[in-house]
Amino acid sequence: MKIALLGYGKMGKMIEQTALSRNHEIIARIDDKFSPEDIREADAAIDFSIPSAAFNNISSCFTQGVPVISGTTGWLDRYDEAVELCRQHEGAFIYASNFSLGVNIFFQLNEYLARMMGGLPDYNISMEEIHHTQKLDAPSGTAITLAEGIIRNTSRTGWKLDTAGENEVPITAKRIENVPGTHSIKYSGKVDDIEITHTAHNREGFALGAVIAAEWIQGKTGVFSMKDVLNLQ
Incomplete structure (x- = not known):
């Protein structure tokens, strides 16, 4: 080819x-x-x-x-x-916002978890993404795709960088030298937390x-x- x-x-x-x-x-x-x-x-x-x-x-x-x-x-x-x-x-x-085979499986896992958590309003949802300092956009395209998957499957209506409203998914974006990409989604409740994370080791x-x-x-x-x-x- x-x-x-x-x-x-x-x-x-x-x-x-x-x-x-x-x-x-x-x-x-x-x-x-x-x-x-x-x-x-x-x-x-x-x-x-x-x-x-x-x-x-x-x-x-x-x-x-x-x-x-x-x-x-x-x-x-x-x-x-x-x-x-x-x-x-x-x-x-x-x-694709991310072509990693593992990330695309993570996208599916994210939607599956969001469907299960969608009926449990006592859990707060948040997201964090970390990338290298050369990345030009924030939040990452991968984080936006993950947020959209959550929105499709819960009562959340949107996402926002850093501080979010009651029905929005807050995304924290960090830029650290030599980090290929890490994305974490956390559901925080009074009695426990549920968190899923994908960490890329290289490009x-x-x-x-x-x-x-x-x-x-x-x-x-x-x-x-x-x-x-x-x-x-």
């Missing part, structure tokens, strides 16, 4: 190593603006760029008929536009999941998620 890397920072380099180890070829390493010719021959583009570049990267891929795997967070105010462009061009698209899991998603999307048309890739529906 021929892969174009959109964003060639730490994650882009890790994805390159993972893709090469799985016998794929990197045909473009792009860290700034690019022309259509740079990606036209790609079987898939993997976008781990920056929020301000993500939408233009993704839309350029659709116009060239290149399937897109996007792990860039902080641009989702234009996600619906990207979905519409994908459908207009009969493209293929997977966005390899994110890179592997993105490459597996690029392999899976070959020959497909439409908008998908990691639930489809991992058959977690």
Whole structure:
């Protein structure tokens, strides 16, 4: 498979190593603006760029008929536009706030626990996420996905960074040097606490999941998620 890397920072380099180890070829390493010719021959583009570049990267891929795997967070105010462009061009698209296989299982566990806890109003819900100091957005896209899973399955109506209202999920975001990503959800009651945590040890899991998603999307048309890739529906 021929892969174009959109964003060639730490994650882009890790994805390159993972893709090469799985016998794929990197045909473009792009860290700034690019022309259509740079990606036209790609079987898939993997976008781990920056929020301000993500939408233009993704839309350029659709116009060239290149399937897109996007792990860039902080641009989702234009996600619906990207979905519409994908459908207009009969493209293929997977966005995930986190491509780690373990995190996507954690997403499912979070929703399952939220369904069980949804009928127990005496428990307060809170969330904490910790990432490296270079992470540009807060809270993380992963934390937002987790909060949305809680909202779908409980009486909570929204989330807020730090101080939250009565029916909102408070998210504490910490930035600490050399932390790939830790997410914890806590249900606190008068008699006990229930807490689930996912801790990433390095970036390899994110890179592997993105490459597996690029392999899976070959020959497909439409908008998908990691639930489809991992058959977690």
